[in-house]
Amino acid sequence: MRPEPRLIEVRRNVLKQNDVVARSLRDRFHAAGVFVVSLVSSPGSGKTAFLEKTLTLLRTTYRVAALVGDLATENDALRLARSQAPVKQITTGTLCHLEAAMVQSALEEWNLNQLDFLFIENVGNLVCPSSYDLGEELRLVLISVTEGEDKPLKYPTIFNSSDVAVVSKLDLAAAVEFSWETAYDNIQAVRPGMPVFRLSAKTGEGIAEYLGFLATRLAEWHQAAAV
């Protein structure tokens, strides 16, 4: 006779493997003193233009580099290379998000001690990346004015898991009748207290405030590490 079924307690985090790698990455970033920012957004929100601008401007003061996740092409890496910062592509194939292990292997030959900022551009997707810790210090969620003000309400999980929001393509705001107040309120509804910046990577409007924020966070982070 077959024994009766019974219940046993297990308690295991399904993403443990990713979390373990992410933790070791975070330790490595701390030891090297490199401040890591990951970027999440929908496809077409201007993530690459935004990152190109960020790298180009930060490069005058800081040592910067970027990893970019893309499904199939190397277009983003080629565009970002124009900033003259070191850039490496992670081609994910059909995978809709980056995982910590991909970041780890992409960084294998990098000397992180020579960097102040490392940016990790995730695959364009506002759903899947929210579950995966990449060891970043700051997760930045980017939405463009052309996507409408209700993006935060449609994708609350990614906003909730992010630390800072940027509203981009501000130069198009009037054309699409974008309401900054509504967008801001929606972001604050799903993530109260989150800092939000509005800017245009094209005209440069608002970029200084956002770069100032990054510089402050870097300084605070170094200070905290020194204590």
Added chain:
Amino acid sequence: MHELSIAMSIVELAEEEAARRGVQVNAVHLKLGALSGVVKEALLSCYEMACENTPLQGSRLLVEDVSVVIFCPRCRAQRPVSSVQLFCCSECGTPTSEVVQGKELEVVALEIQECAPNPV
């Protein structure tokens, strides 16, 4: 759509536990937070696929939904959130981002059956 890779991780994890204990798994009990970033319906259909040709084939995935609970700084207590679109204390309306529950993606238990001993 990352539910398939999540489902495969669940199957792998359960398979490992089952092999270690020398048992057969009838069902996997999973806690799934509203902020886990995983869609339950998609996960359930992927689970069946992920089980194919593994010792878990034919097993069930039982999902317990976990709602979002925040810490309200005003009430100084844990409270349910108004909604995932409105991170406010459901009692007093104070906005807060301090999530204490709702991100779970955790295998909590396995319903198992001892493998029948081999006939001597």
